[in-house]
Amino acid sequence: MRTRRLPGRHRRAGDHHATYGEVIAISEFRALWYGQGLSLLGDQLAQVALAVLVYDRTGSALATAAVYALTYLPSIVGGPLLAGLADRFARRGVMLACDLIRAGLVALMALPGLPFWLLCGLVFLVVLLSAPFSAARAALLPEVLEGDRYVVGSALQNMTNQAVQMLGFAAGGAMIATMGPYRALALDAATFLGSALILVTGVRRRPAASCDGPRPSMWTMTRAGARLVFGDRKLRTLVLFAWLCGFYILPEGLAAPYAAQLYTGTLPVPVITGLLMAAMPLGTVVGAFVFGRFVSPARRLRMMGWLAMLSCLPLVVTALRPPLAVVLAAWVLSGIGGAYQLAANAAFVQRVPAERRGQAFGLVQSGLMAVQGAGILLGGLAAERLGPEPVIALAGVMGVTCAAVLALIWTESRRDEAARAGAPAPT
Template sequence: MTTAQGNGAGAGPLRTRAPGWTDLLRTAEFRPVLAAHLLSLLGVVVSEVALSVLVYGLTGSPFLSALTFALGFLPYLFGGTLLAGIADRHPPRRVLVLCDLLCAACAAVMALPATPVPGLLFLRVVLAAVAPVFAGTRMATLADILGEGELFVLGRSLLRMVSQSAVLIGFGAGGVLLTLVSPRGALLVTVATFLLSATLLRLGTRRRPARAPAREERTSLLRHSLGGARRVLAHRPTRGLLLLFWVPPFFTVAPEALAAPYAAQLGVGSAGLGLLMCAMAVGTIAGELLAGTLLSPASRARIALPLAALTLLPLVAYAAGLGLVTSLLVLVVTGAGSAYTLGVDRWFVDAVPQELRGRAMTLQTAGLMTLQGLGMALAGAVAELFSARAAVAGAGLLGTVCCALLALDVHRTRARTKGCTAPGGRPKGETGRDRHVTGR
């Protein structure tokens, strides 16, 4: 992935260029992973829309309809802690394919006319419990395919951008689809997307052995999962990086959670609501795309902590009583701040030993989704007492203080612990992060 820029006949060291998006897309195994990611995401979003409509149609209950969305967050904590060991105990391709097949089976049962509402909600919980195991395994496998350097950072960034785009497209596509077929018919589309994803992963990626040492297979899954989480969280540098992934999104969900009441306050109708729901995702995609294209790896690392500290600050402007256009600009700028993750991604994969990587990535996903769910609930509670505008501005102010303190702590910890041990108790140089594995 490097090009030498000659400066004479062997005079001086070779200079290398940072890998870019084209290098990423040339990696043979990454392309099916990217396509599978898009398919499974679209399937999940369509299923959420279809299931919400189906449950409301069967019960007439707004609460149960909303619960189908909430159940997409709550089981992440269970799956990401108690089941995390699956990501390291078994060959990763097998885990990914079986997760997709299990999700396809759940969606197929949901589509059956005989499945009652409690069964639909239970299957929704199963889907959500499987999701962090799948996501953590996929992210750990990404480091095997792309190596542990800048290609991994770009690959992970691209998957995040695809996630944001899939949500925007998926909700629209789900709405259109439901004008053509019944909710149970739309769930069959979800079955197809999961099956296609499983096929791409099975045929497009190669088999790799389990990451965990053989001796750990003799321990129970629960002990293996919780033991990995303890090792990751007990290591202060890694714990700080996890919090950098978790804390900013805990606050940034406030505008999304309160978009409907805020749009009502502005009097902008459903069109304005749709723009408010999309603006931050647009900013996120633009920020990561520009950072990955225009900035060098060193520059992305330098801005990571300042950007993490300030990414929520624009939301404080909600206190000034913004109109629709200025609110949209604030949300786009706030979303663009998520580009800080390109720097943190590299630090995180460097900090975690290979045999812990699946569990660490699963724990990261579980914490992220759980805290976003809690953040939405907390934003709603604050808005009940004050207003949507005040709740968003408060999230911006309190979030900025928390993120600034966290960024300062990570900076000090990184400065103190360079050359210290990784979560597995071994010198950081033994984690295998210096090996460049292209996975071609």
């Protein structure tokens, strides 16, 4: 699609402010968007179904928690290694293979009477395959959406993810009660097949990103990706900005015990828990929409540090033991601040070579899973002794401190880069 120029004026490509309608009009983006939404909805349903299924069969809260923990472990352990597949092979092909294999694995999980150990193994493999799939999709998106369209498209996908999660968790229990966990897992398998069909019909074939010369080993690619990401000061800062979410995601892991503390006899504890868990995703949807629609590309980079601090600062209010309404408002505000991730993601994409994006995204995604899992685990251990309110407030203080340091480093690196290029220093 061509952008009409205003007569007598010249606009740099980086200054073009894309719109949601402009992005949705691109057919390949719609295919990636629809496929992701369909697959994610099935996954949310499957998470509820697995929790119900495992608890019904074992009667053990530990076993149920162990299966849930398996959704973190594969991405942390195998993500950095398998993400390189997105750079070795054609990215659409990697996504199709992962979708088809996961459809078969989830279909096996839907068979009644499956041994518990085999069910755990299938869960591990299904989640493990999400690493190369996500890396391939993340690396393919900048090829489909150029310039500011990438930021707006990322915002749209982020809003969709949050909305689908809220819908999936809210409706999942009712659907499981109606159809049973096995049929829900079969439906999840069908969503993977649906995603594969959308990719085949809506995304064109492209050659592998690195198809010239002998292909290096997966371990060599992983080490090279780590050197690329962590050896560059600006990329390293952007990755740390992304991993900052470990602080402001922590409260969601403490929503249930915090809801018990907030209970006053008016609303049931499960309802309070649901409201707390939905608050940050709601803020994220609002923040992503406003940030992507009304803030210019240049200003997003200037606002990134301030918004990163905003993502953590509202959590400090929990130390004052405020009522539920104030807590919900603070958590929504925290979610709005999380919109800085869009700017960090766009800057990361622009700095990483196209042929190495799959590996780079895989490393960052694995780190995201690790900091979220570790943050929730450590927060839970601390809350056992101190209670949820001081732990959430402490996470907010630590997060604001780290965000402020990163904001200073980011501003300094941009000024140094501008000085080397002979351009005016950014504010």
